[in-house]
Amino acid sequence: MKIVKVKSSLGGLGKSNSEDAPDLVVNQLRNYTQNFEVDEIKIIKENLDETNKNISEKEGDIFIGGDHSITYSCFKNFCKKHKNPGLLVFDAHADCMDNFKITHEDWLNVLVEEKLVKPENVILVGLRKIEKQEFEYLNKKKIKFFGMDKLFGNIEDICDTIMEDLRSCDGLYISVDIDVVDPAFAPGTGYPEPGGLSSQEILYFTRRLKLLKNLKRVDLVEINPKKDISEMTVKLGARIICEFLK
Ligand SMILES: [Mn+2]
Numbered sequence: 001m002k003i004v005k006v007k008s009s010l011g012g013l014g015k016s017n018s019e020d021a022p023d024l025v026v027n028q029l030r031n032y033t034q035n036f037e038v039d040e041i042k043i044i045k046e047n048l049d050e051t052n053k054n055i056s057e058k059e060g061d062i063f064i065g066g067d068h069s070i071t072y073s074c075f076k077n078f079c080k081k082h083k084n085p086g087l088l089v090f091d092a093h094a095d096c097m098d099n100f101k102i103t104h105e106d107w108l109n110v111l112v113e114e115k116l117v118k119p120e121n122v123i124l125v126g127l128r129k130i131e132k133q134e135f136e137y138l139n140k141k142k143i144k145f146f147g148m149d150k151l152f153g154n155i156e157d158i159c160d161t162i163m164e165d166l167r168s169c170d171g172l173y174i175s176v177d178i179d180v181v182d183p184a185f186a187p188g189t190g191y192p193e194p195g196g197l198s199s200q201e202i203l204y205f206t207r208r209l210k211l212l213k214n215l216k217r218v219d220l221v222e223i224n225p226k227k228d229i230s231e232m233t234v235k236l237g238a239r240i241i242c243e244f245l246k
Contacts, residue, residue, distance in 0.1 A: 001245055003029075004060035005040045010048040011069025011103045012222075015190045019043075021223035021234065022064040028231070028238035033245055036062075052102060062241055065221035067190075068095060068104035071175045072111055078217050079116050082171025086121040087111070088162065088209070090202065091177040092193040094127055094134040094145070104222070109137055119143045121169055123162055125205075126151065126180035129193045148195050155201055159208050171216045174209060176202070178223050178237060186236055188228030199236050206243040218244050 005022035012018065026038055041058055044050035048069075055063075055073035063074050068091070078085055089095070089108065096109035111117050124138070124145035138145055144165070146158050166172050179189040182196035197205075209215060223237050 001036045001062065002060045003036050003038050003062045003064060003241070004058055005038065006043075006055060006063055006066035006070045006074075008041070008043045008051055008066045008070060010043075010046070010051055010067070011107070012067030012190065013103055013105065016067035016104060016222060017190065017224045017226050018065055018067050018222055020225050021237070022066065024225055024231075024234045025064050025220070025223065025237045025241065028234050029241055032238060032242040035245055048102065061217060062244060063217070063219040064237075064241070065219060068175075068177050068221045069102050069107045070221060071219055072102045072107040074217070074219055075111060075173055076116060078171065078173050082216065084121065084170040085117060086166040086169030086172040086214070087117050087123075087175065088166060088172065089122070089124045089175045089177070090126050090180040090197075090205070091124060091175075092126060092128050092179040092196055093177070093191065094124060094130045094138060095177075096134050096137045097131060098133045098137070112141060112143070121166070123165060125158075125162070126197055128195050129191075148197075151197070155204065159205060163208065163212060167212055167214060169214055172212055172214045173217045174215065174219075176218070176220045176240060178220065178233060181236065186233040188224050188226075188233030189222050190224050190227075199239075202236075202240060203243055206240055210244050210246070
């Protein structure tokens with residue numbers, strides 16, 4: 001398995017501070033497993049477009065960011081090999097504000113508008129802070145989402161539903177924004193939102209989803225080491241990656 005480090009916060013609107021996370025997560029991961037190789041994206045300082053181009057040309061199994069805008073370019077590369085891809089996103093936020101730029105607030109609706117993914121092949125999990133225009137966008141495009149209110153007490157059933165919905169896609173991509181996890185377990189992130197998944201719950205999803213035969217790529221984004229406490233967010237990130245590697 002190839003892990004690709006994407007040490008960029010260029011799409012993070014100055015608030016992501018996640019460029020050091022890939023090194024820290026990979027170092028931590030070595031305590032759990034040695035079963036991976038590591039590659040790295042060439043980051044062009046203060047040039048988001050050039051950096052995105054470099055990301056979109058890189059093959060790999062697991063991408064560690066970086067801010068959430070990297071998913072746009074990683075997924076663009078993914079589309080070269082997969083004709084009808086699916087996208088499952090774990091996130092506290094919907095990431096489809098109405099600026100339609102490739103930032104960590106907008107990358108998802110750019111993907112949808114550019115028809116790189118069909119809205120019916122996208123599922124969002126763990127939402128709990130949605131802006132009005134995002135809510136309208138998700139409804140307009142009929143993008144399925146499971147907010148934390150729906151997940152509470154129903155994780156197993158909802159995981160069944162997600163797996164059933166996405167198992168027929170030609171290639172599944174899973175994007176994990178660490179802020180889907182409750183700040184009590186993962187404080188090191190730019191926009192912490194209370195009321196998220198526990199560490200056990202995100203690992204439960206991970207263990208089940210990796211059984212999907214069509215799962216081909218994963219990314220992990222938005223870990224901000226500067227806000228971390230006792231490396232707990234970095235360690236959880238490494239644990240999530242480790243589960244996907246098993
Ligand atoms: Mn996000």
